[in-house]
Amino acid sequence: MAGRAQPVSAVPGIGVAAAIAALILGSILAVALRAEAGRGFSAADWAAVRFTITQAALSAVFSVALAVPVARALARRVFWGRRVLITLLGAPFILPVIVAVLGLLEVFGRNGWVSGLLGLAGLEPINIYGLHGVVLAHVFFNLPLATRLILQGWHDIPAERFRLAAQLGCGPGEIWSLLERPMLMRTVPGAAMIIFAICLTSFAVALTLGGGPRATTVELAIYQAFRFDFDLSRAALLSCVQIALAGAAALVALRVTRLDGFGGGLDRAVQRWDAKTAWLLWQDRIVIAAAAAFLLLPLAAIVLSGLGGVSLLPMSVIEATVTSLVVALGSTALLVLIAVPLALSLALRPRGGLELVGLLGLVASPLVIGTGLFIVINPVTDPFALALPVTALVNAVMALPFALRALVPGARDVIASYGRLGLSLNMQGGAFLRLVVLRRLRPQIGFAAGLAAALSMGDLGIIALFADPERATLPLQMYRLMGAYQMEAAAAAGLILMVLSLALFWLFDRGGRIHAGA
16 A cells, blocks of 8 residues: 555654654653663562563453453444443543542442442442452443444444445344454454453552552562662662563554454445344343443442532632643643644554554553653753643643544544545645545544543643642542642542543543434
8 A cells, every 4th residue: 555656645754653662762762771680570670570471461451351342342232322421431440540440449348339249248348459450441431442442443434335235134143243243353363462461550559459568569669678678779670671561562462463454335315134033132132231230330429429528629629620621622622633643644554663663652651661751851950840730741742542542443434535536636744634534533632632631631740740739630639639648629629620520531432423324
């Protein structure tokens, strides 16, 4: 494809990729040069490495295994409230971690709803702390992401394929073999590796539900080395291990992810003649209800806890809310500006360094990038004065891998289906981008923008490094309220944060799908 004339150029995307590589690799280099010379690993360090890999692997396997039947049920059924349910199923992934963990404790903790029901039956309460608690939390966060990624794969199958299969008399088994299984073979490995890489960088979940010598991740060990021991040499060694683990996972994701699609269709509504039996109907209903209960009950617990503290909110929460909205919208605009040209370049150049650049955001954690930027900026100017622009920039880069997973398959189909037509009509460059690419990719752009806005609203890592005592985003202000033991006000701030994160995601995602037939 790259050797033929194309209606758009890959050069803008290559420039974006070079800038992103310079930002991430430069930050990692700055941290490495600042660290002291290394030394050997202790038994505790190796235990942290083993626990990190184990919990990430279990989290990825359970998340994807549970997401496949949920996505299949959602793809086969059309019912009232389906769009709202799909949007709500994305809520756990976009929730601030500390808020979501609070909801999980309300439901699954020793004093939670489930333990209360077990107590009525004379059973012992659930202990949520340890490996199983960390995996439970990661499944809660990543099951919606896996469901959305796999559901997008089902949506990428043209309706004409299902229509043709029905005309040939294919039943559920044939549909599975001919259409659904090939789609899963190209979708599931990439989704699993993305979740594995995400869980490798787990910090807040391990801090709240893990901890201790037997349940410590590498990132938590780095935090302990900095915070409690101030052992920069050990922290640097563990940082190298963390980057190596995440880099290996990203490379594997690059190898196993297949970006080929089923080709373009006529945007007809999908009808599933193969799934109209009563058995399959009830099977899908039970799967959807169970997934909704698992994911939405903790959100309901957060609402109930937060409503009681609304009247206690200080004015600083309102100011922090405005700041968070400004940062989130700026980060979203920046993400779209870098993700669209990079996705088009990846569609024109399917292999090579561009894909690796797209995954660099999974290799380095926001904490590592933020520390590197602080080291670079500090000799030149006051880093605290650049707190908000730096937060928006790093949040956009962190959301880039997820945006590309949504954009690249669609961009490839657009180029393949409309590239020659655009050239024959002398429609190139900005005209093809405006009239064809942006219109055809509206659903994917809306999803990516919503994800970026929500993740930026809930970010705590970068702003905690750069913010001064007089400036805070909403997550940081909530953290400060918790540190001051104003728990009711913190719960109310968490409720506001959850509502705004979900609202931003819904507005962008829904806005991209209006009149798009998705």
